[in-house]
Amino acid sequence: MSAGETVSIAADTPRLEAVLQRYRRVPASLISVLEDLNEEFRYLPRPVLEHVSMALNVPLNQIYHVATFYKVFNLAPQGKHTICVCEGTACHVKGAGAIMEKLQEQLRVSEGGTTEDGQFTLRSVRCLGCCALAPAVMVDHDVHGELQLDETARLLSRYADRPDDA
Amino acid sequence: MHQMNPVNFSINGRPMRAAPGETVLSVARRNDIPIPTLCHHEALTSQGSCRLCVVEVSWGDRSKLVTSCIYTPYEEDRIETDTPRVRTLRRLVIELLLARCPNVDVLQRLGWEYGVKPGRLAPEDGRGKERCILCGLCVRVCDEVVGQHAIGYEGRGVERRITTPFNDHAAACIGCGACVYVCPTSALHYEDVENVRIMKEFQTRVELAQCRQCGRRYAPAVLIEKVTRCAQTKEDDRHLCPACRRRTFAERMSAWMQKQLPDARANGDRLDVTTRAGG
Numbered sequence: 001m002s003a004g005e006t007v008s009i010a011a012d013t014p015r016l017e018a019v020l021q022r023y024r025r026v027p028a029s030l031i032s033v034l035e036d037l038n039e040e041f042r043y044l045p046r047p048v049l050e051h052v053s054m055a056l057n058v059p060l061n062q063i064y065h066v067a068t069f070y071k072v073f074n075l076a077p078q079g080k081h082t083i084c085v086c087e088g089t090a091c092h093v094k095g096a097g098a099i100m101e102k103l104q105e106q107l108r109v110s111e112g113g114t115t116e117d118g119q120f121t122l123r124s125v126r127c128l129g130c131c132a133l134a135p136a137v138m139v140d141h142d143v144h145g146e147l148q149l150d151e152t153a154r155l156l157s158r159y160a161d162r163p164d165d166a
Numbered sequence: 167m168h169q170m171n172p173v174n175f176s177i178n179g180r181p182m183r184a185a186p187g188e189t190v191l192s193v194a195r196r197n198d199i200p201i202p203t204l205c206h207h208e209a210l211t212s213q214g215s216c217r218l219c220v221v222e223v224s225w226g227d228r229s230k231l232v233t234s235c236i237y238t239p240y241e242e243d244r245i246e247t248d249t250p251r252v253r254t255l256r257r258l259v260i261e262l263l264l265a266r267c268p269n270v271d272v273l274q275r276l277g278w279e280y281g282v283k284p285g286r287l288a289p290e291d292g293r294g295k296e297r298c299i300l301c302g303l304c305v306r307v308c309d310e311v312v313g314q315h316a317i318g319y320e321g322r323g324v325e326r327r328i329t330t331p332f333n334d335h336a337a338a339c340i341g342c343g344a345c346v347y348v349c350p351t352s353a354l355h356y357e358d359v360e361n362v363r364i365m366k367e368f369q370t371r372v373e374l375a376q377c378r379q380c381g382r383r384y385a386p387a388v389l390i391e392k393v394t395r396c397a398q399t400k401e402d403d404r405h406l407c408p409a410c411r412r413r414t415f416a417e418r419m420s421a422w423m424q425k426q427l428p429d430a431r432a433n434g435d436r437l438d439v440t441t442r443a444g445g
Contacts, residue, residue: 046332049331059309059315059318060315060331060338061305061308061309061315061316061317061318061330061331061338062315062318063331064318064320064331064332065318065319065320068319068320068321068322069319069321069322075332
């Protein structure tokens with residue numbers, strides 16, 4: 001699924017139902033459900049949240065509250081890969097700012113944005129918890145530590161070049 | 167919740183008795199001991215978000231500050247509502263709220279009362295239009311009393327605000343105005359323009375129903391529908407504006423009185439008030 005594509009609730013009901021079944025539609029499992037759906041769809045489409053509201057019997061205002069409170073949840077379509085530039089103290093000192101600027105330049109997006117081809121979403125995070133590897137960048141679930149400024153292009157190509165298996 | 171029995175404790179040296187589960191604020195209010203609050207309403211669940219109701223609780227030789235609207239006292243707690251420590255924290259809370267909402271009169275009055283000097287925390291960008299202190303009373307009244315769940319929070323920290331899901335017009339809003347009524351800082355508004363009620367902050371537009379007698383647009387049609395479903399009011403009364411409702415009631419009452427009076431005179435001037443009024 002590419003970034004611009006909107007989720008048709010009818011077509012995705014099986015994926016949605018699978019997640020809801022996993023948590024047996026317990027209202028208290030809202031956050032876990034949203035986490036799994038965020039992973040499944042790479043963002044939380046409005047029709048999906050509306051369906052979750054009905055299925056878990058949790059009012060939409062509360063779901064919207066939770067979905068906008070936690071940074072892991074996205075309400076807008078994300079790129080195929082998410083790049084998180086760590087801007088915690090150690091990474092900041094080791095030049096995270098320059099890496100962020102370089103990536104913005106190479107991807108032609110601003111912080112928080114998604115590239116036109118839907119390949120990458122660029123975000124900053126406060127601390128990845130691996131300060132010894134500063135400056136660190138996380139792409140999807142892989143951490144790339146001690147990243148040099150001239151390595152960013154190669155890093156991007158490693159992900160962008162992968163055949164689209166979605 | 168931790169107590170099944172009444173609790174004996176003291177507020178400002180006066181012995182007090184709290185019912186099981188009763189908060190310090192509730193006991194204080196019963197006994198006319200003033201504690202300022204902004205996010206508290208007795209019809210709604212307390213959440214201790216404005217921090218203005220802090221009091222100092224001492225036990226043994228220790229003490230701490232607690233929010234009295236959610237604190238249920240323990241046996242032998244000594245509560246003080248106006249110590250220097252309490253005033254210092256309240257002053258800071260008010261100072262922070264005033265920095266966010268400088269033009270809210272409730273806050274200005276509290277600031278004057280607690281001796282807040284303006285300027286230290288003034289926002290640089292000259293905002294001053296902000297009136298919402300994020301106390302959440304509007305969200306709670308919509309959830310707990312009205313049951314529409316039309317509005318809620320968005321975001322966190324400095325970005326947090328009250329809005330409708332997805333910032334869309336609130337499909338669930340019935341324009342009842344409970345949020346406007348309960349808001350302590352007049353941050354919310356509604357306006358009736360011709361045949362619609364507009365909730366400015368939530369971009370809701372609901373149609374106003376007409377009074378069946380005078381034709382005045384008096385309340386949102388969806389609100390009347392909801393009342394019809396939930397409350398047991400007289401069918402005729404629901405479709406009348408407040409003025410016509412009062413008048414028809416007075417008419418019914420007067421007709422009933424007319425009917426009763428001759429009988430009453432016959433019975434020695436005593437009205438039989440046990441008879442149902444007007445049906």
